Amino acid sequence: MTVTDSLSVWLRVRRKVDWQYAPALQRVPPNRDGFRSWCEGPVRLRDPIRAERLFAAHALAREDAERRTPLDFALLAGWQREVLAVPEAPFRVSDAYAKAGRERYGLTPRTQADFDSCLRETNDPAIPLAARAARAYLDVAFFHPFADGNARAALLTLIYVLAQEDIVLPEVGPLQTTRYADDPAGAADLAALIGVLTRRRQ
Numbered sequence: 001m002t003v004t005d006s007l008s009v010w011l012r013v014r015r016k017v018d019w020q021y022a023p024a025l026q027r028v029p030p031n032r033d034g035f036r037s038w039c040e041g042p043v044r045l046r047d048p049i050r051a052e053r054l055f056a057a058h059a060l061a062r063e064d065a066e067r068r069t070p071l072d073f074a075l076l077a078g079w080q081r082e083v084l085a086v087p088e089a090p091f092r093v094s095d096a097y098a099k100a101g102r103e104r105y106g107l108t109p110r111t112q113a114d115f116d117s118c119l120r121e122t123n124d125p126a127i128p129l130a131a132r133a134a135r136a137y138l139d140v141a142f143f144h145p146f147a148d149g150n151a152r153a154a155l156l157t158l159i160y161v162l163a164q165e166d167i168v169l170p171e172v173g174p175l176q177t178t179r180y181a182d183d184p185a186g187a188a189d190l191a192a193l194i195g196v197l198t199r200r201r202q
Contacts, residue, residue: 003097005106006181010142011114013184014135021188022131023195025167034171034197035159042173054152057082061156065163071119071136073112073145079156083149091115096144103181105144115143122161130198133161134191142181151176162194169197 035058044051057079069075073091080089091112096105118139122132140154155172162169169175174193179186 003101003104006103007105007111007142007144010138010181013182013187014118014138017135017184017187019127019131019135019188019191022128022134022191025129025162025165025195025198027166029168032170034169034173035155038172053083053085057152057156058159061160062163065160068164071122071157071160072116073119076140076145076153076157080146080149080153083152083156084146089146091145092147096147098144098150099178099180103142105142111143112145115139115145118143119157128191129162129165129167130191130194133158133194134187136161137175137190138179138187141179158194167198169194171197 036055039051039054039058043054060079060082064075077089077091081087092107095107097103098105119136121127122136124132127135137154137158140150140157144150146153155175158175159169159172174197175190179190
């Protein structure tokens with residue numbers, strides 16, 4: 001039995017979500033950097049080497065945000081080399097699967113170009129920042145560009161998009177839940193959750 005191409009499903013859902021309803025974000029400095037706290041806490045407890053690799057990738061992403069380096073696959077690949085401690089992090093060369101095989105992300109000759117096109121939309125000022133960050137996170141999740149580490153790449157992408165506008169989340173744990181390509185309400189809820197998190201001061 002052929003599994004539905006969840007990437008194609010996501011691209012249809014992506015066009016249907018009313019991203020304009022995303023909340024405006026507050027630029028009040030938080031008392032902590034949620035990504036660093038997550039690395040220093042649960043990630044380090046589970047795997048100190050993994051935590052150090054994430055710290056290194058996070059530093060690169062923040063530097064790229066400060067320089068306003070354009071977001072594309074090549075930029076993500078640079079972070080991913082740090083995450084995975086590999087010399088190269090190429091775009092996948094076959095269909096990818098997730099959720100115990102229940103989601104399949106197809107590959108065509110245009111997939112990488114389509115991915116870069118979606119990432120360029122993070123610069124669209126007509127879309128609220130929370131929506132741009134949520135959408136980019138989900139783009140990485142459902143394009144699934146790498147052979148490994150896509151959840152980490154998605155989170156780093158979200159951090160990068162917010163950092164370009166001087167937004168730092170005080171926590172990232174609530175973001176890390178299972179997301180489904182065919183769930184427009186879940187996509188909109190992710191943008192709303194980013195708004196909630198920016199209002200928390202821990």
